[in-house]
Amino acid sequence: MSIFPNSDICETSVMSTNLVKQTDFDAIIIGGGACGLMCAVQAGFLGKRVLVLEKNDRVGAKILISGGGRCNYTNLYATDQQFISQNPHFCKSAFSQWTVDDTISFFETYGITGKEKTLGQLFPVSDKAKDVVEVFTNLCDDLGQEIWVNAEVKMVEKTDDGFTVRAEVNGKQEYISAASVVMAAGGLPIPKMGATDFGLRTARNFGLKVTDTAPALVPLTITGKDQPWYEQLSGNSIFCRVWNDRASFEENILFTHWGLSGPAILQISSYWKPGESINIDLLPNQNIAGLIQQEKETNGKKMLLAYIASLYTRKFAEALSDKLPAEKNMASLTKTDIENISTLIHDFKVKPAGDKGYDKAEVMRGGVSTDELSSKTLEAKKVPGLFFGGECVDVTGWLGGYNFQWAWASGFVIAQNI
Missing domain, CATH: 3.50.50.60 (FAD/NAD(P)-binding domain)
Structure with missing residues (x-):
């Protein structure tokens, strides 16, 4: 009974x-x-x-x-x-x-x-x-x-x-x-x-x-001068590869008003320790430098911002624009420009301030x-x-x-x- x-x-x-x-x-x-x-x-x-x-x-x-x-x-x-x-x-x-x-x-x-x-x-x-x-x-x-x-x-x-x-x-x-x-x-x-x-x-x-x-499978927080950048993207979800020197995951990340969440972030959080950075490939399994080169040859007058917006949401592209030569068209991008864009897209670095704690963690x-x-x-x-x-x-x-x-x-x- x-x-x-x-x-x-x-x-x-x-x-x-x-x-x-x-x-x-x-x-x-x-x-x-x-x-x-x-x-x-x-x-x-x-x-x-x-x-x-x-x-x-x-x-x-x-x-x-x-x-x-x-x-x-x-x-x-x-x-x-x-x-x-x-x-x-x-x-x-x-x-x-x-x-x-x-x-x-x-x-x-x-x-x-x-x-x-x-x-x-x-x-x-x-x-x-x-x-x-x-x-x-x-x-x-x-x-x-x-x-x-x-x-x-x-x-x-x-x-x-x-x-x-x-x-x-x-x-x-x-x-x-x-x-x-x-x-x-x-x-x-x-x-x-x-x-x-x-x-x-x-x-x-x-x-x-x-x-x-420690909390695991938990969202990560961003504070200080970088927080407003993440806040403006709250609700945007992007398929990415997230990694550090211990693990790597390919799933969606979710921008929030306090930082980052989504499956890939929850996964990497179990391998993250306070004070460490994580890396994000915002366009996994593709080569942004190669894509830009093709676009330069076929549609050189297209503005970089418009091209980036074709890969992501317009809101995300606009958020990236302060980190890119967004005012240039494709034809005018230099080799250095393309290298910097590639680093930004394929090796976007984040240093979380912390995590959301046991209230939001799925496991310990x-x-x-x-x-x-x-x-x-x-x-x-x-x-x-x-x-x-x-x-x-x-x-x-x-x-x-x-x-x-x-x-x-x-x-x-x-x-x-x-």
Whole structure:
């Protein structure tokens, strides 16, 4: 039986927690997000009984808002290569145990067929993230897994025969015991949805190292004298290549009144550190010098501004004009002019002032150190029975369904070992 007071995910009877204090749970799962829900379901398939404790008034809050409410629940091209970690090999074991094909088959079995969109992103045909959440809530109901919402965990304590968890459930203190505890409490992004550092604090309380954390997949800000230039372009979206010395992405960037966003910027933000610059090729896969030379020969009277406007929006071309010899026609452009234009277009440099922080970040970089966990089981080496999965671990994926694939895989792996 599950508990979902005030939830529109599914309707089940509300059960008093007084009836279910210290029962025969094999594990307590802290966090009812992607990792925690998958863990609960997979444990149920193995005949294990778990309790999921979710701080919010419903489970799957981040699932519900992902992909604009459509949920890109995996990526067809997901491998260990699209993940950032102090140990880039750590996630290989989990991905060998639970593959992208496993994710696709799992959801198809329970009525969700995927459709591919940009760059391998897989969305439900229905375009409804709630359908993904309902797969888990329905299965938890069928499998007899407990889910308590409005349940904020305050303490996790090791005991002789397992763990005791103290939680405030609908304003009342409850103590629950189990042999294992799964920390699937997520990361720091979107605090207004209940995100906290509880998973990281718990790790530290047990003497586990935590890799430095930072917002990832997050918009970047521009301040000072350059800000007005970006403000005037707010709303303009351009396909670009964005790179630094660690990564490169070809997708759209979006100019905003405070800086830069869009898929390519979110991607590179995971590889960016304060004080560094990023490079943008505003016309990837083409050669502006060659294009200008052709135009000089065929339409030399055309003004450079008009030509640039034919490649971009008029507004963007006008914004670039203060950085270009815009008053010249094509025929009068010198070799130096063309070299300067090429540098501007193909190597546009930006030095962000910062990022928009955890309020706007999609995920967190860093987390519980992979040195502390078994890659095969995700159990803490120093604390038998304590497992960490999902976003609170130092495994951060690219934009586009990769982080969900890690959540599903880590939830599956933990379920096999609790």
